[in-house]
Amino acid sequence: xxxxxxxxxxxxxxxxxxxxxxxxxxxxxxxxxxxxxxxxxxxxxxxxxxxxxxxxxxxxxxxxxxxxxxxxxxxxxxxxxxxxxxxxxxxxxxxxxxxxxxxxxxxxxxxxxxxxxxxxxxxxxxxxxxxxxxxxxxxxxxxxxxxxxxxxxxxxxxxxxxxxxxxxxxxxxxxxxxxxxxxxxxxxxxxxxxxxxxxxxxxxxxxxxxxxxxxxxxxxxxxxxxxxxxxxxxxxxxxxxxx
Amino acid sequence: xxxxxxxxxxxxxxxxxxxxxxxxxxxxxxxxxxxxxxxxxxxxxxxxxxxxxxxxxxxxxxxxxxxxxxxxxxxxxxxxxxxxxxxxxxxxxxx
Numbered sequence: 001x002x003x004x005x006x007x008x009x010x011x012x013x014x015x016x017x018x019x020x021x022x023x024x025x026x027x028x029x030x031x032x033x034x035x036x037x038x039x040x041x042x043x044x045x046x047x048x049x050x051x052x053x054x055x056x057x058x059x060x061x062x063x064x065x066x067x068x069x070x071x072x073x074x075x076x077x078x079x080x081x082x083x084x085x086x087x088x089x090x091x092x093x094x095x096x097x098x099x100x101x102x103x104x105x106x107x108x109x110x111x112x113x114x115x116x117x118x119x120x121x122x123x124x125x126x127x128x129x130x131x132x133x134x135x136x137x138x139x140x141x142x143x144x145x146x147x148x149x150x151x152x153x154x155x156x157x158x159x160x161x162x163x164x165x166x167x168x169x170x171x172x173x174x175x176x177x178x179x180x181x182x183x184x185x186x187x188x189x190x191x192x193x194x195x196x197x198x199x200x201x202x203x204x205x206x207x208x209x210x211x212x213x214x215x216x217x218x219x220x221x222x223x224x225x226x227x228x229x230x231x232x233x234x235x236x237x238x239x240x241x242x243x
Numbered sequence: 244x245x246x247x248x249x250x251x252x253x254x255x256x257x258x259x260x261x262x263x264x265x266x267x268x269x270x271x272x273x274x275x276x277x278x279x280x281x282x283x284x285x286x287x288x289x290x291x292x293x294x295x296x297x298x299x300x301x302x303x304x305x306x307x308x309x310x311x312x313x314x315x316x317x318x319x320x321x322x323x324x325x326x327x328x329x330x331x332x333x334x335x336x337x338x
Contacts, residue, residue, distance in 0.1 A: 009281070010281065010282055011277070011279060011280075011281025011282060012281070012282045012283075012284055012287075013281060013282070013283055013284070013287070014269075014270070014283065014284065014287040014288070014289035015269045015270055015271045015283055015287075015289055015305055015318060016249070016269065016289045016291070016303045016304065016305060017246065017304060017305075018289055020284060020287060055281075082282070082284055084287070088286070089286060090284035090285070090286040090287035091274050091282060091284035091285065091286065091287065092274060094274060106280075108276070108279065108280040108281050108282065109276075109280055110276065110282070111276050111312050111313075112273065112274040112275060112276065112282075112312075112313065113273075113274075113313060
């Protein structure tokens with residue numbers, strides 16, 4: 001049975017090393033979750049973690065939270081903020097994860113802006129199919145309705161759902177990553193390649209758009225045949241006066 | 244992996260007069276992790292007092308930027324006179 005893990009350390013300080021003495025952290029789980037198959041964890045219940053006079057997490061009493069790697073669904077994270085003793089927000093909010101090992105878990109190892117929010121955990125469908133996403137997913141605290149340009153996006157598929165095991169989108173210039181509350185769409189600058197990902201299921205769709213076509217009509221007997229070249233392949237559309 | 248001396252030691256105004264009993268406010272541009280490993284809070288602003296000659300009082304230490312993660316963070320500092328007039332406003336500093 002999974003248990004909560006004690007969190008320690010942190011060493012929160014200012015630029016000159018003065019500790020965030022007697023400040024506190026707030027932990028907000030990214031979404032409602034479940035642990036051990038029966039216990040519900042309410043995301044809206046913000047947890048307050050006290051810091052000691054050295055800016056470290058107080059150990060008396062021990063402060064413990066549910067590790068993200070033992071709760072469902074996979075890929076959750078905590079939005080963590082640090083406040084001074086008088087309530088001023090000084091750090092974060094940053095997306096971070098607490099793991100079940102080591103125990104206790106030293107939060108000093110956290111690297112700000114390093115957790116991919118909205119992509120799920122390492123064992124879920126998403127990270128196995130998508131990687132190297134631009135930093136916007138690290139820092140905004142979730143998906144948002146805005147277009148974001150990125151330099152490069154690499155999609156990896158374990159079940160051929162993008163039609164390729166690896167598909168790279170070089171997006172510098174007019175390429176775009178569009179994120180909405182239902183999915184992610186990636187369009188390359190030539191408007192040739194498009195990938196769409198359903199964020200709820202992880203289902204991906206990769207396709208090439210028809211960008212070059214050569215319509216030219218010809219006639220065969222009583223029918224008209226219109227060849228159309230799409231991405232190098234010729235298709236024929238027949239027009240006939242015969243029902 | 245060690246902190247080093249804050250590289251700015253004496254402050255003057257544009258006329259060359261010392262910023263007597265002024266104050267330097269310093270923070271880091273973004274939340275960062277130190278090598279120890281600990282956390283520097285970007286919005287946790289710290290003050291450095293200046294003496295009559297505009298010299299830094301004490302020996303404040305800072306982490307070299309290259310040892311911080313993310314490494315693109317910079318220090319941001321502002322200098323105020325004794326009466327609170329801004330002499331330098333939000334200048335960037337890489338150590």
